[in-house]
Amino acid sequence: MRSFRRLVYPYIVWGSIFILIPMFMIVFYAFISEGNGVMTVSFTFDNFLRFFEDSIFIEVLLRSLKIAIVTTIICIIVGYPVAYIIARAKPNSQSIAVLLITLPMWINMLVRTYAWRGILLESGLSPEVKVYIGMVYNFLPFMILQIYTSLSKMNKDYLIAATDLGCNARQAFLKVTLPLSVPGIISGITLVFLPAVSSFFIPKLLGGGSFVLIGNLIENYFLTAGDWNFGAAISLIMTIVILISMFITKKFDHEKEAENA
Amino acid sequence: MRKYLPKLYLFLIFAFFYLPIIYVIIFSFNDSRSLTNFTGFSFEWYEKMFDNRTMMESIYYSVIIAVLATLVSTIIGTITAIGLSKSRKVVKEFVNQMNNLSMLNPEIVTAIGLMLFFVSLNIETGFMTLLLAHIIFCIPYVILSIMPKLRQLDDNLAEAALDLGCTPWQALYKVIIPQIKPGIFTGALTAFTMSFDDFVISYFVTGPGINNISTYVYSSVRRINPSINALSTIIVLGITIILILANVLPLIAQKRRSKTKRVIE
Numbered sequence: 001m002r003s004f005r006r007l008v009y010p011y012i013v014w015g016s017i018f019i020l021i022p023m024f025m026i027v028f029y030a031f032i033s034e035g036n037g038v039m040t041v042s043f044t045f046d047n048f049l050r051f052f053e054d055s056i057f058i059e060v061l062l063r064s065l066k067i068a069i070v071t072t073i074i075c076i077i078v079g080y081p082v083a084y085i086i087a088r089a090k091p092n093s094q095s096i097a098v099l100l101i102t103l104p105m106w107i108n109m110l111v112r113t114y115a116w117r118g119i120l121l122e123s124g125l126s127p128e129v130k131v132y133i134g135m136v137y138n139f140l141p142f143m144i145l146q147i148y149t150s151l152s153k154m155n156k157d158y159l160i161a162a163t164d165l166g167c168n169a170r171q172a173f174l175k176v177t178l179p180l181s182v183p184g185i186i187s188g189i190t191l192v193f194l195p196a197v198s199s200f201f202i203p204k205l206l207g208g209g210s211f212v213l214i215g216n217l218i219e220n221y222f223l224t225a226g227d228w229n230f231g232a233a234i235s236l237i238m239t240i241v242i243l244i245s246m247f248i249t250k251k252f253d254h255e256k257e258a259e260n261a
Numbered sequence: 262m263r264k265y266l267p268k269l270y271l272f273l274i275f276a277f278f279y280l281p282i283i284y285v286i287i288f289s290f291n292d293s294r295s296l297t298n299f300t301g302f303s304f305e306w307y308e309k310m311f312d313n314r315t316m317m318e319s320i321y322y323s324v325i326i327a328v329l330a331t332l333v334s335t336i337i338g339t340i341t342a343i344g345l346s347k348s349r350k351v352v353k354e355f356v357n358q359m360n361n362l363s364m365l366n367p368e369i370v371t372a373i374g375l376m377l378f379f380v381s382l383n384i385e386t387g388f389m390t391l392l393l394a395h396i397i398f399c400i401p402y403v404i405l406s407i408m409p410k411l412r413q414l415d416d417n418l419a420e421a422a423l424d425l426g427c428t429p430w431q432a433l434y435k436v437i438i439p440q441i442k443p444g445i446f447t448g449a450l451t452a453f454t455m456s457f458d459d460f461v462i463s464y465f466v467t468g469p470g471i472n473n474i475s476t477y478v479y480s481s482v483r484r485i486n487p488s489i490n491a492l493s494t495i496i497v498l499g500i501t502i503i504l505i506l507a508n509v510l511p512l513i514a515q516k517r518r519s520k521t522k523r524v525i526e
Contacts, residue, residue: 003429004343004344004346004347004429004433005344005347005348005349005352006344007340007341007343007344008341008344008345008348008352008356009344010337010340010341011337011340011341011344011356011400012352012355012356014337014400015356015359015360015363016359018375018378018393018397019359019360019362019363019397020359020362021378022371022374022375022377022378023362023366023370023374025374025377025378025381026370026373026374026377029377078274081267081270082270082271082274085267085270085271086271097271099504099508100275100278101275101278103500103501103504104278104279104282106454106458106500106504107282107493107496107497107500108457108458108460108474108475108478108493108496109458109460109475110460110474110475110478110479111285111474111475111478111489111492111493111496112281112282114285114478114482114489114493115281115282115284115285115490115493116281117296117482118284118285118288118296118297118490119280119281119284121296121297122297137277137278137281140274140278141278194365194367195367195368197367198367198368198369198370200369200461201460201461201479204479205479205482215369218369218373219369222373222376222465223465228377231373232373232377235369235370235373238367238370239366239367239370242367
């Protein structure tokens with residue numbers, strides 16, 4: 001049986017080459033100045049200074065954060081009741097509802113976003129509102145499914161106990177159901193916030209050329225301007241911002257847990 | 262009224278989810294270029310679609326890449342998962358962290374990482390880099406789908422096979438693989454949909470002239486092209502048929518099974 005251990009070795013080599021080295025290369029490119037050959041590398045912080053010294057870049061970063069945070073909040077507010085209603089339905093209706101939610105997700109995201117472009121073409125809405133619609137449309141199903149999963153796993157006896165102990169329906173929801181569904185909300189946040197903050201085709205397709213988010217910056221510096229060093233620095237900054245946000249969310253989750261215990 | 266409120270709310274949300282899909286289907290039959298006014302019924306955009314070589318090629322590439330990436334990533338993923346289940350903790354932890362890095366990274370970061378990697382090594386981007394990138398990002402999902410099944414596996418069964426004279430390979434092939442089949446199947450399905458739907462990574466690692474459906478839609482979006490509606494309608498139709506079959510066939514099989522059971526009894 002132990003001989004099977006060896007089966008994992010090829011993938012360790014594979015992953016080191018195709019997962020770790022590319023990540024390392026982003027860091028490497030971010031810290032060297034443009035046009036360096038491998039032989040004549042000089043390290044520099046210029047790419048980062050350039051980003052933080054220009055208010056336009058900071059503005060784009062803050063806008064991306066704002067869009068992602070608001071999208072996540074809308075998804076929670078709109079998605080929670082959906083998950084709650086489905087979780088309380090009959091088992092058969094539950095599986096049909098889940099199927100109906102997953103079905104559109106099988107159709108290419110680009111294709112669905114392209115459709116919204118047509119619908120919103122003459123709506124007169126601002127680019128920002130259009131981008132919100134596109135983001136919520138694409139990411140809401142993830143939030144609903146995550147919350148639904150945590151709600152449907154919940155032991156219903158807790159609710160009966162809460163009612164027996166004198167809670168009314170509202171109190172039972174606030175003190176039992178909601179806290180127990182927090183893990184679902186947290187994983188929903190990860191699945192919505194992360195792609196929302198780095199998205200670049202939704203703003204491009206729905207916001208028109210003028211609405212730039214950090215993903216569009218990265219795309220432009222890599223594919224249009226060809227300034228890979230600066231592009232790599234921007235993506236590194238974005239990754240760090242995402243890591244900090246995820247850390248804060250996780251911390252919130254633990255505090256909740258500590259409170260409940 | 263209170264009783265119907267939840268139903269109404271669900272209906273509105275589902276309407277929101279299906280609105281663009283219905284919209285695309287309707288406008289694929291429009292007889293003008295307009296995306297806002299339905300002026301009359303025609304098959305014009307379907308004819309244009311079948312005449313459009315780049316568009317047809319993009320469908321071909323999406324399918325062929327998804328099939329090949331699924332095949333390769335399922336094989337590598339299965340082998341790795343089996344090895345991983347018998348590995349020491351350190352190795353397990355390392356591979357899991359590596360896979361998490363691949364799955365949790367924003368797609369655009371993975372995409373530019375691979376692009377920098379290919380270009381720095383002077384590998385010409387095109388079909389092969391596209392396929393390789395898809396295999397790379399699919400494997401972690403395959404491993405993730407198979408690991409739970411391996412954890413449930415009874416170690417004694419493989420040991421018994423070895424005691425009864427199987428070589429390790431026979432034990433793998435005759436005992437372990439059949440038991441983790443559902444996991445392998447889920448993994449393959451995930452890999453296929455991930456690959457077929459991918460845009461961001463494909464967009465950065467593909468070369469000139471090689472487009473999948475996503476990159477084609479993105480590149481032709483600057484001008485209005487109603488053939489994309491026709492293409493989308495066909496994708497919607499195809500996926501609906503597959504999903505219906507996937508959900509109905511097991512039911513039919515189950516019915517037939519219970520029927521034969523009743524006959525035997």
